[in-house]
Amino acid sequence: MSMLNAMRQKSAKAERSCVAPGEAGCDPVSDEANGPRRDTESTGSGLLQAVLTRENLRQAWKRVKANKGAAGVDGLDIDQTARHLVTAWPTIRDQLLLGTYRPKPVRRVTIPKPDGGERELGIPTVTDRLIQQALLQVLQPILDPTFSEHSYGFRPGRRAHDAILAAQGYIQSGRRIVVDVDLEKFFDRVNHDILIDRLRKRIDDAGIIRLIRAYLNSGILRDGVVLERYQGTPQGGPLSPLLANVLLDEVDKVLEQHGHCFARYADDCNVYVRSRKAGERVMALLRKCYGKLRLKVNEAKSAVASVTGRKFLGYSFWFAKEGVKRRVANKPMATFKQRVRQLTRRSGGRSMAEVIERLKPYLLGWKAYFGLAQTPGVWRTLDEWLRHRLRAIQLKHWKRGSTIYRELANLGATEHVAKRVAGNSHCWWRNSNGDIKRVLTIAYFDKLGVPRLS
Structure with missing residues (x-):
């Protein structure tokens, strides 16, 4: 029996036995940080059941399998996880519905960046990647339409090239000063409480919120030791980019309210202005906005400067007779x-x-x-x-x-x-x-x- 067949066989029974909205839950967990639970006032079973539908899980597994990727802390690769879930999935599904599921810690690895340097990733187990992908497929259609038009990273139908072309257009229009802000270890510094608060404002679903909280609080395996995590959403899981956009959209909206021209891709944001004085005002505004989110600006790497002296997403710009040009x-x-x-x-x-x-x-x-x-x-x-x-x-x-x-x-x-x-x-x-x-x-x-x- 395949893993997906096991999911299908259990699906009808599990859906009939789950607690409906407004009913008393089973064995509620007292500490929200330890994982999601079902409570008597929860309105969250609807979205959670949408996450766990047969078709959504099938699509999620297809995506996880296509992405391949390494094993997590359990040591199980894609094929081994498929065999494991044949028998384990019904229990995992019940735990998700009851609010007792505990994500496993992520495995910390380091990879080279495309433009040099290194990036730390947190690799979840294949099972947790499946659950996160299923969450993403339900949450993204709800959240993405609320994001700024100036945001390009990890969004359907948008890519880095769109952000680069937008930046080029702003420069061509006469905005030759860029406010280039670098956030210090953004994904490692995301404040869980602030992120959850911003999520609650967009999603009225206690079960989903608590499951995301459980993923945020899952530990990190480093050098054989599991470290507790009180902040950060490690890169490597399917859900992390969406959560980053939820948090940083608040800054996008402030910039929009002030009428600024900018392009953001994940935590990489450039604002284009016509004068250095205007750039300094924007820099002060951004420091204030990021400070409210408990994020730290890397002053050594941030600057208000000419656009020709800075890079954006691996590209830089130069002025030719025909106008602004792009180069590596x-x-x-x-x-x-x-x-x-x-x-x-x-x-x-x-x-x-x-x-x-x-x-x-x-x-x-x-x-x-x-x-x-x-x-x-x-x-x-x-x-x-x-x-x-x-x-x-x-x-x-x-x-x-x-x-x-x-x-x-x-x-x-x-x-x-x-x-x-x-x-x-x-x-x-x-x-x-x-x-x-x-x-x-x-x-x-x-x-x-x-x-x-x-």
Whole structure:
């Protein structure tokens, strides 16, 4: 029996036996922080039952499975969790309806950021990712329409590119000063009580609120020790971005009331104004707004500055004759080159096909995000630099002058070119930018499946 079949089999019985709105609950939990409970005044069973419907769970499982991801603290991956839930889900479902379910702690991991640096994630168990995803699918259609039009992060039909284009439009309209505020460890500093208060103003559902409180209070496993958590909503769970938008929407609404032009993606917000004096006033306003939410502005990384001196979501802006243009900011460009060097090391002992196989997904992903940059000359330069590195790998793989001569001849090189390249067989880097370019051409690398950036 599959996990989803087990959910279906239990569904009708569980839905008949659950307590209806206004009826007395079973074994109420006295401490709200420990998890959700059902109480006699609760109006929350409606939304909670919507979360646990067969179709919603089916869609949630489909999304969790598609996202793959690592195991949580229980050590169970996707397939193992599916087998576990065949027998465990009916009990978990009853606990969710009765308010006795306890989420497991999240597992703390560190991943590299796209533009350099590192980001800490909290990985829930696959079971908790399923429940959070089911919650998200019910809550997002309710909450998302209430959010600011200037908010772009983790919202249906919106993406980072939309925020970047909006920022470019504000700059083009003459707003050449940006108020760039960096929040210090935002996801780790979210105040639970303030967040729950803002949620209650939008969702009149005690069961849902208490379940979210339970997730906020679940501990963190670090170095084999479970640490209690009194603040923060760790990145890594499906629900965290929605909760972040609930909290930060309050600041968005204040900026809207003052008529400001801004773009926010998650905790990354830039406000565009026409003068430095206006920028300082906005900065003071933002400090006040974030202070009310118990969030801390990182003064070292925040500034009121010219738009050309700051980056937004990995992009920076420059002024051309035709108007404002987009380009990849310096830091993510340096990170890109460093990663390509790692993937194309000549000392790796890998064949050309193996190098391309590892390189291809990184190039495609990077191009998909940074392809919005309006710098065709930069793309052509990067393409040539990349092919230069790949030609050097091929020369090292061939090693001997006789092998180089034979392989180039097989690829259609003239005798003159093949001899010149083969005669300098040990200077791989210098040799890879000379006559060999006539043979290992752009079309050659296209045929091998190397993506072009230009």
